[in-house]
Amino acid sequence: MFSVPVHLHAQSVFIIIAVAALLMTTNRVRYDLIAVVVILALMMTGILPVNAALSGFGNPVVILIAGLLIVGEMLDRTGVARFVGDWIGEHSQGSQSRLLIMLMLACALLSAVMSSTAVVAIFIPIVMRIARRSHGGAGQLLLPMSYAALVSGMLTLIATPPNLVISGELSNQGFQPLGFFSFSAIGIVVLAGLMFYMVVVGKHWLPKADSTDTASMRRSIQALWDEYRVDRELIYLQIGPDSPLHGKTIAQSELYKRYGLRVLDLSQRVRGWRELKAGVSPDIVLHSDDVLHVAIPASQLDEAKQANQLFVFHPSQLETQYRSWEFGAVSVLIHPDSKLIGKSIREAQFRDRYGLDVFGVRRNRQSIEHFQDLLLQPSDSLLVTGPWARITHLQQQNHDFVVLETPAEASDVVPAFQKMPAALIITTLMVLSSVFNWLPLVASVLLAAIAAIVTRCLNAADAYRAIHWQSLVLLAGMLPLADALQQTGGTGMIVDGLLGIAENASAQTVLVMVFFLTALMTNILSNTASAVLMAPIAISLAQQLGVSPYPLAITVLFAASAAFMTPIASPIVTLIVEPGKYRFSDFIRLGSPMLLWVFACCYVLIPIAFPW
Structure with a gap:
């Protein structure tokens, strides 16, 4: 270990910050590795003791983000994120601009009343879901979303910790604290400018989708259905009140024998709710009002409906989504050593053995119409349908089958959608605890993460x-830099320089200097650290100039949320680097105009809303 003289510690911190920023701009070194190098540099130069240099790993912000990522995964695995993403995608009507506006608006409004970091962590799987469906790439959406979450800090008092820090400092120095919506009008102007900028200019600078995305190249179940030339219609039928099927089992109904009707799954009303039964068996008893998802030859449909009082049923979006998560299809190849070779589908009792239905057989790339009694040969391919869980089990029978093609719907399956109510309750309680300050935010999030595992919304391995x-190591490695600057006197050097320059300057000129110094510190360190350091400085400067402290205090507040230009400036931005595959230059290019826009709003509007 080596050390530098104490009087050079501050300069050493500045050098470490500069080198780290330079390495990031080259985009050739992993950000988490750079963060580890920063920690080593602070320890080996003696600037910080070992415990202080490693303190970032125990910082509540790091623990908070880890917990929020688990909550986000819970929302994804239980289908909540899917529904939100589908709703936004559906109402955007295929327009990229409308999609961006809806996503940014939703994220900003939610972040205004709860933790912005929490909202971004929760929205990441939602955005990934939208990106997969639209084939537009997550990089086109994640950065605008995170920028909207940053701007939310300019909307309400509780949106971000720096706002509370600044309001508290005003109160400590004998001034009225800020109100909940004191600065919201200016924040709304900033948000409107962000949406306009992203829709008109920013979207053209965002990373494009990867054309080699194999998930988007998969075919749908319907495409497989058509390829096998299945002569059956997939339809939902509801059993009427006077149907002769009421009280009979599926086997007793003889629906397959009489009409070739195969029940794929059904839903029955249980205590007021429809309960889906994906793995149907012949002994299931049918009741009036049951909804059957069936495959039936089109020529037999009318006769089956009339004879059994069946009516076409149009399921809700929720029911359709549930079925797509439970019921699927796959194309498999008969293995040369399969025990099914030389047997027909009927003789092999395929449905009884595997709980799946075969709806098509292809041999030598040709579909075969009447395949039930066809003796199977090696390399025959089967179109198999049924519950995804049983399809997965079939795929594991690798001595009998080889998976030929998995449809696109397989990547959208939600493994724990039955736990959606539990996930909604957990998330709601976490949000309420955050809004009403029932518990510290870290405690609320950790309780939510534990509840997600206890209620089996996900298991510990998934968590x-x-x-x-990578994001957590990056954040933990950069957090000690703020302490290093403060302890070595680097912060004091900056403050002294600012006071010297501002001694004979006008109030408006001081506003400019305060804004850019706060923004610089925000983008290098963190928004909370910059607010803690700059709030008392701004108020002191206002008192020296003999003007109201509110314009400069609000300037610090807005600049502290303007962390647009570096991926380490805020956890809100750090979180989206990896899933969005962003480079350092992306933040410089897209963030610079936004920083100037926030400055323009501060320069023009703050003196109007908060007179000197």
């Missing part, structure tokens, strides 16, 4: 996989 370790 660990949900954490973006």
Whole structure:
């Protein structure tokens, strides 16, 4: 270990910051590795003791983000994120601009009343879902979303910790604290400018989708259905009140024998709710009002409906989504060593053995119409349908089958959608605890993460996989830099220089200097650190100039949320680097105009809303 003289510690911190920023701009070194190098540099130069240099790993912000990522994974695995993403995607009507506006508006409004970091962590799986469906790439959406979350800090008092820091400092120095919506009008102007900028200019600078995305190249179940030339219609039928099927089992109904009607799944009303039964068996008893998802030859449909009082049923979006998560299809190849070779589908009792239906057989690339009694040969391909869980089990029978093609719907399956009510309750309680300050935010999030595992919305292994370790190491490695600057006197050097320059300057000129110094510190360190350091400075400067402290205090507030230009400036931005595959230059290019826009709003509007 080596050390530098104490009087050079501040300069050493500035050098470490500059080198780290330079390495990031080259985009050739992993950000988490740079963060580890920063920690080592602070320890080996003696600037910080070992415990202080490693303190970032125990920082509440790092723990908070890890917990929020687990909550986000819970929302994804239980289908909540899917529904939100589908709703936004559906109402955007295929317009990229409308999609961006809706996403930014939703994120900003939610972040205005709860933790912005929490909202971004929760929205990441939602955005990934939208990106997969639209084939537009997550990089086109994640950065605008995170920028909207940053701007939310300019909307309400509780949107971000720096706002509370600044309001508290005003109160400590004998001034009225800020109100909940004191600065919201200016924030709304900033948000409107962000949406306009992203829709008109920014979207053209965002990273494009990867054309090699194999998930988007998969075919749908309907495409497989058409390829096998299945002569059956997939339809939903509801059993009427006087149907002869009421009280009979599926086997007793003889629907397959009489009409070739195969029940794929059904839903029955249980205590006022429809309960889906994906894995149907012949002994299930049918009741009036049951909804059957069936495959039936089109020529037999009318006769089956009339004879059994069946009516066409149009399921809700929720029911359709549930079925797509439970019921699927796959194309498999008969293995040369399969025990099914030489047997027909009927003789092999395929449905009884595997709980799945075969709806098509292809041999030598030709579909075969009457395949039930066809003796199977090696390399015959089967179109198999049924519950995804049983399809997965079939795929594991690799001595009998080889998976030929998995449809696109397989990547959208939600493994724990039955736990959606539990996930909604957990998230709601977490949000309420955040809004009404029932518990510290970290405690609320950790309780939510534990509840997600206890209620089996996800298991512990899934929870660990949900954490973006690269993002956490990056954040933990950069947090000690703020302490290093303060302890070595680097912060004092900056303040002294500012006071010297501002001694004979006008109030408006001081506003400009305060804004850009706060923004610089925000983009290098963190918004909370910059607010803690700059709030008392801004108020002191106002008192020296003999003007109201509110314009400069609000300037610090807005600049502290303008962390647009670096991926380490805020956890809100750090979180989206990995899933969005962003480079350092992306933040410089897209963030610079936004920083100037926030400055323009501060320069023009703050003196109007908060007179000197």
